[in-house]
Amino acid sequence: MEQRKIRSHISHQYDAELADLRSRVLAMGGQVEQQLADAVRAFSEHDAELAQLVVTNDYKINAQEVSIDEDCTQILVRRQPAAGDLRLLIAVIKTITDLERIGDEAERVGRMALHLAQTPHARRETTAPFADIEHLGEHVRRMLHDALDSFARLDVELAVGVAREDVKVDREYEGIMRQLITFMMEDPRSIPNALDVMWSARSLERIGDRSRNICEYVIYLVKGKDVRHTSLEHMEEEARSRKG
Amino acid sequence: MEQRKIRSHISHQYDAELADLRSRVLAMGGQVEQQLADAVRAFSEHDAELAQLVVTNDYKINAQEVSIDEDCTQILVRRQPAAGDLRLLIAVIKTITDLERIGDEAERVGRMALHLAQTPHARRETTAPFADIEHLGEHVRRMLHDALDSFARLDVELAVGVAREDVKVDREYEGIMRQLITFMMEDPRSIPNALDVMWSARSLERIGDRSRNICEYVIYLVKGKDVRHTSLEHMEEEARSRKG
Numbered sequence: 001m002e003q004r005k006i007r008s009h010i011s012h013q014y015d016a017e018l019a020d021l022r023s024r025v026l027a028m029g030g031q032v033e034q035q036l037a038d039a040v041r042a043f044s045e046h047d048a049e050l051a052q053l054v055v056t057n058d059y060k061i062n063a064q065e066v067s068i069d070e071d072c073t074q075i076l077v078r079r080q081p082a083a084g085d086l087r088l089l090i091a092v093i094k095t096i097t098d099l100e101r102i103g104d105e106a107e108r109v110g111r112m113a114l115h116l117a118q119t120p121h122a123r124r125e126t127t128a129p130f131a132d133i134e135h136l137g138e139h140v141r142r143m144l145h146d147a148l149d150s151f152a153r154l155d156v157e158l159a160v161g162v163a164r165e166d167v168k169v170d171r172e173y174e175g176i177m178r179q180l181i182t183f184m185m186e187d188p189r190s191i192p193n194a195l196d197v198m199w200s201a202r203s204l205e206r207i208g209d210r211s212r213n214i215c216e217y218v219i220y221l222v223k224g225k226d227v228r229h230t231s232l233e234h235m236e237e238e239a240r241s242r243k244g
Numbered sequence: 245m246e247q248r249k250i251r252s253h254i255s256h257q258y259d260a261e262l263a264d265l266r267s268r269v270l271a272m273g274g275q276v277e278q279q280l281a282d283a284v285r286a287f288s289e290h291d292a293e294l295a296q297l298v299v300t301n302d303y304k305i306n307a308q309e310v311s312i313d314e315d316c317t318q319i320l321v322r323r324q325p326a327a328g329d330l331r332l333l334i335a336v337i338k339t340i341t342d343l344e345r346i347g348d349e350a351e352r353v354g355r356m357a358l359h360l361a362q363t364p365h366a367r368r369e370t371t372a373p374f375a376d377i378e379h380l381g382e383h384v385r386r387m388l389h390d391a392l393d394s395f396a397r398l399d400v401e402l403a404v405g406v407a408r409e410d411v412k413v414d415r416e417y418e419g420i421m422r423q424l425i426t427f428m429m430e431d432p433r434s435i436p437n438a439l440d441v442m443w444s445a446r447s448l449e450r451i452g453d454r455s456r457n458i459c460e461y462v463i464y465l466v467k468g469k470d471v472r473h474t475s476l477e478h479m480e481e482e483a484r485s486r487k488g
Contacts, residue, residue: 062473069470073334080324090317093337181439185432191425226313229306 014079018088021071022152025092025099028064029148032103033141035061036207039109040137043200044130048117054110061103065096087224091217095151098210102144105203105210109137112196112203119193129183129197132176136204139169143211150218156239159215163235169208176201258323262332265315266396269336269343272308273392276347277385279305280451283353284381287444288374292361298354305347309340331468335461339395342454346388349447349454353381356440356447363437373427373441376420377448383413384451391458398466400483403459407479413452420445 035054042051072089075081081089143165150158177198184194219227219239227235279298286295316333319325325333387409394402421442428438463471463483471479 059473066470066472073330076320076330076334077326082321086317086320090320090337093334094341097338097341181435184428184435188429188432191428191435195425226310228310229303 017075017079018085021068021075021092022088024064024068024071025095026148026152028061028068028096028099029144029151031064032061032099032106033144033148035103035106036109036137036141036144039106039113040134040141040204043109043113043116043137044134046113046117048114051110051113051117055107055114058103058107058110061100065100068096069093084221087221091151091221094217095214098213102207102210105207108203109200112200116193116196129176129179129194129201132172132179133197133200133204136169136172136176136201139165139172140204140207140211143169143208144214147211147214147218150215154218154222156219156222159218160232160236160239162215163212163232166208166212167232169205173201173205173208261319261323262329265312265319265336266332268308268312268315269339270392270396272305272312272340272343273388273395275308276305276343276350277388277392279347279350280353280381280385280388283350283357284378284385284448287353287357287360287381288378290357290361292358295354295357295361299351299358302347302351302354305344309344312340313337328465331465335395335465338461339458342457346451346454349451352447353444356444360437360440373420373423373438373445376416376423377441377444380413380416380420380445380448383409383416384448384455387413387452387455388458391455391462394459394462398462400463400466403462404476404480404483406459407456407476410452410456411476413449417445417449417452 035057038050039054041047042054072093076089079085143162146158146162146165149155150162180194180198180201184191213228216226216228216235219225219235223238223241225238225241227238230238279301282294283298285291286298316337320333323329387406390402390406390409393399394406424438424442424445428435457472460470460472460479463469463479467482467485469482469485471482474482
């Protein structure tokens with residue numbers, strides 16, 4: 001009897017540790033999402049102060065990655081998890097890597113925003129892409145948000161939905177690129193600024209890719225299937241399948 | 245007596261599994277290095293056939309990542325490794341992610357090489373950066389090679405050396421960017437080709453970053469210290485320190 005109580009207590013504590021780990025990932029994700037939203041706003045509103053804040057705050061994201069990573073190692077050593085719990089830990093280790101890199105891309109957008117805000121006439125010279133960048137930024141922020149949501153609710157349907165959005169993001173990105181190339185060829189003086197806009201678009205497009213990565217880990221976590229490097233159709237199939 | 249024999253046999257098998265895992269990572273690394281070397285050669289020699297080969301072969305790298313990842317999960321479940329062995333597994337999981345992404349960047353260089361090889365006069369229009377890209381490509385290939393070497397020999401000195409090279413690669417990259425911007429401003433018709441060269445330079449620069457990541461995992465593996473997001477000086481200090 002006593003032993004059963006202890007075991008239940010231990011397992012209760014273990015559950016609490018795993019729940020805590022999940023919520024730490026979500027908290028980190030929330031901060032990364034905020035960094036991204038701020039970077040895009042600083043970019044579109046030419047807000048140097050906000051841009052600087054994004055650049056300054058990146059270290060907080062990095063620190064969280066290192067700290068959650070340590071928690072995972074601790075749990076692996078002490079609990080020696082199997083099956084579903086082990087998949088959770090592996091999914092967490094991979095997810096926080098992508099979250100940290102999304103933070104890096106947001107920081108890059110912040111740097112470009114800072115640069116552009118300090119360049120007079122930058123906005124006037126390349127007006128149209130600014131609105132498109134804002135749109136692309138909002139699109140990938142929503143993707144990241146949904147990716148985190150699918151992780152929180154273990155919702156594979158939503159995860160597949162995010163992967164579907166990534167195709168649209170890629171098309172949006174290609175459109176911005178073509179537009180910027182035209183700008184640059186028509187007015188070579190706009191090249192340095194247009195390149196800043198280009199790097200920002202590239203960073204946002206990569207954030208879409210990484211949000212999709214997170215969704216792949218969710219499918220791995222729920223279905224036990226590795227859907228990386230597979231087609232969208234295959235991913236949809238696995239998401240519909242029963243756990244293998 | 246019998247039991248001791250069995251235990252020694254089991255541990256022997258376990259050691260063999262870990263050794264096999266390490267050599268699989270190194271084999272994957274070797275293939276990624278080859279992809280990178282081929283991509284750079286296809287780029288500088290305008291070799292469309294070789295470029296196409298690089299693009300086609302990327303799936304092999306992806307398949308290896310998935311397969312080694314599975315091996316790691318299997319070992320985690322069956323062996324429940326602690327301390328050094330667990331650090332090895334975590335380092336492997338992270339290393340193969342970076343190797344796969346280096347493969348992706350090599351593929352991107354391959355795509356740009358293919359594109360440029362199919363564009364008449366591309367070489368004549370932007371001659372100088374082509375030689376610089378070749379130089380940068382060789383530089384990061386050597387970094388990747390040394391990173392894999394430091395993983396194979398658990399050589400933290402060499403790992404720190406790679407991180408030191410990354411600073412030089414970043415400077416080299418900045419130089420190529422400045423040169424390309426000048427080109428583009430002087431001759432706007434060169435913009436589309438110059439952008440292909442620019443994306444290639446960016447991919448190579450990222451390969452340098454990722455090779456540095458691998459070295460950080462080597463230091464983590466040998467010293468038990470997480471040196472990500474720290475300065476080069478701090479990394480050197482940890483590499484000199486005794487295992488913590």
